[in-house]
Amino acid sequence: MSVIEMSGLRKEFTVRVKAGRLRREKRTVTAVDGIDLRVERGEMLGYIGPNGAGKSTTLKMLTGVLMPSPGEARVCGLRPVAERTRLAMRIGVVFGQRSQLWWDLPLRDSFELLRHVYRVPAGEHGARLARCRGLLDLDEFLDTPVRQLSLGQRMRGELTAALLHGPEVLFLDEPTIGLDVVSKQAVRGFLAELGRAGDTTLVLTTHDLADIERLCHRLVVIDHGRVVHDGSIAALHSRYGSRRMVVAELDAALPRPPELPGAPLQRVEADGHRLVFALESATVAEVVAGLAGLATLRDIAIVEPDIEEVVARLYRMTAEAGGATVTGAP
Amino acid sequence: MGSVTATVAPPTNSNVTRSIRTFGAIARSGFRRYATYRQAAVAGVVTNTVFGFLRYYIFLAAAGAAGRVAGYDREQLATFVWVGQGLLAVIAIWGWTELADRIRTGEIAADLLRPVHPVTSYLATDVGRAGYAALSRLVPPVLIGLFLFDVYLPHRGATLPLFVLSVVLAVVICFGCRYLVNATAYWLQDVRGPLILWTLCSGVLAGLYFPLGFLPGWLEALLRYGTPFPSLLQIPLDVLVERQPAPVQLGLVGVQAGWAVVLLALCRLVQRRAELRLVVQGG
Ligand SMILES: Nc1ncnc2c1ncn2[C@@H]1O[C@H](COP(=O)(O)OP(=O)(O)OP(=O)(O)O)[C@@H](O)[C@H]1O
Ligand SMILES: [Mg+2]
Numbered sequence: 137m138s139v140i141e142m143s144g145l146r147k148e149f150t151v152r153v154k155a156g157r158l159r160r161e162k163r164t165v166t167a168v169d170g171i172d173l174r175v176e177r178g179e180m181l182g183y184i185g186p187n188g189a190g191k192s193t194t195l196k197m198l199t200g201v202l203m204p205s206p207g208e209a210r211v212c213g214l215r216p217v218a219e220r221t222r223l224a225m226r227i228g229v230v231f232g233q234r235s236q237l238w239w240d241l242p243l244r245d246s247f248e249l250l251r252h253v254y255r256v257p258a259g260e261h262g263a264r265l266a267r268c269r270g271l272l273d274l275d276e277f278l279d280t281p282v283r284q285l286s287l288g289q290r291m292r293g294e295l296t297a298a299l300l301h302g303p304e305v306l307f308l309d310e311p312t313i314g315l316d317v318v319s320k321q322a323v324r325g326f327l328a329e330l331g332r333a334g335d336t337t338l339v340l341t342t343h344d345l346a347d348i349e350r351l352c353h354r355l356v357v358i359d360h361g362r363v364v365h366d367g368s369i370a371a372l373h374s375r376y377g378s379r380r381m382v383v384a385e386l387d388a389a390l391p392r393p394p395e396l397p398g399a400p401l402q403r404v405e406a407d408g409h410r411l412v413f414a415l416e417s418a419t420v421a422e423v424v425a426g427l428a429g430l431a432t433l434r435d436i437a438i439v440e441p442d443i444e445e446v447v448a449r450l451y452r453m454t455a456e457a458g459g460a461t462v463t464g465a466p
Numbered sequence: 467m468g469s470v471t472a473t474v475a476p477p478t479n480s481n482v483t484r485s486i487r488t489f490g491a492i493a494r495s496g497f498r499r500y501a502t503y504r505q506a507a508v509a510g511v512v513t514n515t516v517f518g519f520l521r522y523y524i525f526l527a528a529a530g531a532a533g534r535v536a537g538y539d540r541e542q543l544a545t546f547v548w549v550g551q552g553l554l555a556v557i558a559i560w561g562w563t564e565l566a567d568r569i570r571t572g573e574i575a576a577d578l579l580r581p582v583h584p585v586t587s588y589l590a591t592d593v594g595r596a597g598y599a600a601l602s603r604l605v606p607p608v609l610i611g612l613f614l615f616d617v618y619l620p621h622r623g624a625t626l627p628l629f630v631l632s633v634v635l636a637v638v639i640c641f642g643c644r645y646l647v648n649a650t651a652y653w654l655q656d657v658r659g660p661l662i663l664w665t666l667c668s669g670v671l672a673g674l675y676f677p678l679g680f681l682p683g684w685l686e687a688l689l690r691y692g693t694p695f696p697s698l699l700q701i702p703l704d705v706l707v708e709r710q711p712a713p714v715q716l717g718l719v720g721v722q723a724g725w726a727v728v729l730l731a732l733c734r735l736v737q738r739r740a741e742l743r744l745v746v747q748g749g
């Protein structure tokens with residue numbers, strides 16, 4: 137059985153908007169518009185989409201804090217809202233935007249309290265905490281009240297707090313938001329380690345695609361509350377035709393742009409000293425051989441397809457195709 | 467997969483002890499959380515003391531030359547005022563908007579993501595808070611009363627334990643009322659209205675502005691059985707100054723217990739209703 141199942145999951149918000157001087161009109165905003173998805177045990181799922189796509193709304197429904205409009209979701213076989221307290225024992229959640237720690241308590245006390253709240257045996261709790269302390273470098277601020285922690289420190293605390301009860305599923309909504317490079321690496325390294333162990337299922341929402349590249353084998357892209365891509369990152373590249381690039385630095389500019397079979401010229405930069413080719417059917421060797429016959433090569437570089445690039449292209453395409461999600465209610 | 471029958475099986479003994487342990491841990495952390503605000507405690511003590519003098523002399527004026535009013539003599543009035551000033555903080559009658567704030571900001575989501583019912587975990591935290599308040603806020607006015615005034619000390623042996631029980635129940639009842647007032651934030655954008663109403667009603671009807679004995683007997687009885695307000699202050703203080711015979715006082719504490727049960731049940735009901743329509747903001 138899948139750890140997470142969604143079928144026809146929807147969420148509509150009713151909002152009142154000003155229409156004229158005194159009149160207020162009811163409108164329905166469809167935040168999640170019929171999502172069908174299954175996630176298997178141990179999967180690391182990247183759940184991405186442009187701002188307002190419905191990612192956080194989905195995660196709120198899966199964790200039981202938001203009632204779906206119609207549609208069904210199961211997490212660990214439980215109905216999230218109806219069986220929320222039981223589900224809470226088996227999942228870990230980090231909403232990067234808000235804290236789940238106790239503002240006035242030192243991190244150490246928060247962790248100790250969580251041990252009782254989740255009823256974790258002391259030995260198990262201690263072992264997990266020790267691991268987190270090592271991997272996330274918690275020691276220097278373990279006795280600081282949460283309200284005095286920096287964002288990055290707090291986020292490492294939040295992650296630890298979400299993991300101390302050994303959850304089967306981990307939901308992370310932008311866990312790397314606002315973190316510096318070192319903290320990001322610490323968090324990613326930690327999650328990668330968790331993924332290698334293979335028994336925790338991860339659903340990760342982020343706008344930093346490096347998180348996804350580093351951690352997730354499966355990528356679900358949603359937009360306007362609908363799934364627009366579900367598959368590996370490689371599949372995304374091939375579907376949207378992102379290609380590897382060959383960047384050639386020449387000693388002197390060529391009189392006219394060269395034509396190489398299977399490798400169309402993409403850009404000419406630096407006054408013609410730098411040429412960028414996309415690899416379609418040609419190999420790198422063929423491009424190099426073709427160029428060598430035309431000019432003196434100073435340097436050659438191969439650029440892997442860029443995930444930001446392909447995702448940006450996908451977002452733009454869906455934005456053009458996507459209809460309005462805001463509809464007037466009767 | 468946990469089978470469905472597991473949830474309806476009677477709670478085992480170890481399950482109960484584990485629940486109590488969880489409750490205790492949350493209460494201890496509540497104590498520690500509030501203990502971080504020492505300055506607030508000092509400021510509160512000063513305010514309570516000032517108003518203690520004010521209330522004492524007003525009540526004394528009401529007692530007049532006879533030195534008795536509504537069944538209280540001067541010493542009983544002194545105890546009523548000075549212990550009452552401390553109890554205000556122990557039950558935290560005013561100024562608690564934590565739940566409403568967390569609902570408004572969406573932080574309530576964090577509470578819902580825990581495997582403990584929100585009413586239970588907020589109650590446990592409040593019990594811890596009350597414990598800290600009993601040390602930091604109840605003791606000073608009681609000492610002032612003891613040293614500066616002739617206060618009434620209970621004569622009956624059973625009074626003190628009954629008073630402690632009555633205060634514990636008052637804490638639970640006050641928590642229940644505050645929870646309900648705060649929970650209006652699930653439906654209303656702005657909870658100032660309900661808060662003002664609560665402040666007004668609790669001040670007048672709990673026995674703070676004047677002992678409810680000043681009112682006609684039928685009205686006092688109506689308030690006592692028909693509203694939870696007298697259970698907040700009036701009943702615990704009456705127990706302490708032994709205004710009624712012992713068996714009657716036992717009955718009054720029974721009334722409190724009834725209110726505590728009713729209010730907690732109501733809190734859970736309201737919470738469940740709210741969760742079905744809750745929109746966690748932000749993210
Ligand atoms: N409480 C609410 N009331 C009304 N509309 C809402 C509410 N919460 C979210 N929405 C709308 O639902 C849509 C999806 O919001 P959601 O927070 O799920 O987006 P997201 O994918 O997490 O975006 P981001 O990347 O910016 O965090 C948005 O259009 C948002 O305006
Ligand atoms: Mg979001």
